[in-house]
Amino acid sequence: MHVSYGVPLAPLTTLGIGGPASSLAELHDPAEFPEFVREMRHSPTPPVCLGKGSNVLVGDRGCDLPVLRIATRGIRIMGAMDDGRVLVEVQAGHSLWELVTELIDEGLVGMEMLAGIPGTTGATPVQNVGAYGQEVSDTLRSLEVWDWKLGRRAVLDANACALGHRTSVFKKSRRWTVLSLLFALCRDELSTPVTYRSVADELDVPLGSRVPPAEAAEAVLTVRRRKGMVLDSGEPDRRSTGSVFFSPEVGDPMATKLRRLGAPVSRFPDGSTRVSASWLIRQAGFGLNAPLTHGVRISSVHYTLVADDGASAAGFREAVGIVLRQVLHRTGVLLTPEIDFIGE
Incomplete structure (x- = not known):
């Protein structure tokens, strides 16, 4: 090593x-x-x-x-379960984007909507990574981890990971290091149902349609590129963490008020009702490409924060605070950062 x-x-x-x-x-x-x-x-x-x-x-x-x-790599297609789903073992350092492509090539569906998400597969359970209607919790079966508290390897069932909206038992703890993951996926010629309007529009199909998985993944990539969220694209907005803030949970009265204003308010798999953080940022008066602090601005194509030359960690954190306070003042909704902070 x-x-x-x-x-x-x-x-x-x-x-x-x-x-x-x-x-x-x-x-x-x-x-x-x-x-x-x-x-x-x-x-x-x-x-x-x-x-x-x-x-x-x-x-x-x-x-x-x-x-x-x-930085470990490798996938292994294992046997089928009694319900017909296929087990796939993945090393923690394997690229998530590459995994999605490889699964599609194998005729396995259930993760095609995660195309284009950067990062390693081992990091996905930490915040239950999800996009465009799919979450890691949909297909994750178990993980092999090192438990630093007990000083031994362990296998954690997905149900023991408390996977919720961008959270898990791993989110605020360094007790476990994820070594490998086991997913259960379906072998099918068609994707899971398309549930996001932007993806359905790109495919020119009604919501709920199922399409070849490769076509679904390509549509997702196109939508992500329009938002500057494909990090290998060479776009000026690529220096980001994707979503800086969680989609905040709102109660029924606030949800009703926000819907009247045209906000995208949705029911999430964990049972919570949440509103789009990017919509709130726009509603709070921030414009695309608006500067926040030295080297940090709103993206030119999407309501999230990006870094330019000269950016610092202190400046980025200050920018996060500026957005958080103005959104709270203008909309009454409190945002929470989902970024993991390392160091002081």
Whole structure:
């Protein structure tokens, strides 16, 4: 296992912001993980785990804790379950985008709407990654993890992970390091039903339609590109974390009020009623491409925050606060950041 010291973390994140790691270990071979565990035996705290850095903001002074970058790769198609679903084992460092493509090539459906989401597969349960009508909780069956509290490997059933709207038992805890994941998917020639209007419009089909999975994934990619949310596209708005804020939960009276204003208010799989954070940002008076702090602005194509040259972690956090306060003042709805903060 390769260990480096004083490594800049900014290039390892999609925001491109932040200082160095005091130590950075990179795990490419799962067989080397016990070596890392031995190296950590004198550390008072578990490591900070990093995949592709697509949902993190690293502090300007960096991170004093050991950082483990999970870069393991590989998928294994396993046998079918009694209900016909096919089990697929995936290493934690495997690219989610590549996994979606590989599953489509295998004729397996259930994750095609996650096309274009950056990051590693192992990071997806942390905030129950989801988009355009699908969530990781729909197909996740179990995870193999290292439990730093008990000092041993364990298998966690998906039901034990408390997967909710962009949250889980992993979200605010470093107790577990995800090593591999087991998904259960259906073999089918058609996708799961298209439930998002923008994707249905791109496909020119009614809501609820099922289409070839590759066509569904391509439509999702087109919609994401229009929002500047395909990070390999070379677009000027690509330095982002995707959604900076959770879609906030609202009660019935507020939901009724927001619907009257034309807000996209939806019922989520966890039973909560939530409103689009990007709609709230626009409603609060922020314009596309509007500057917030030095090097940080609203995207030119979507109501989220992006970084430019000269951005700092302190400036990004200040920009988050500016948006949060103005949205609360103008709409009465409190936003909550979903970014994971590393370091001071």
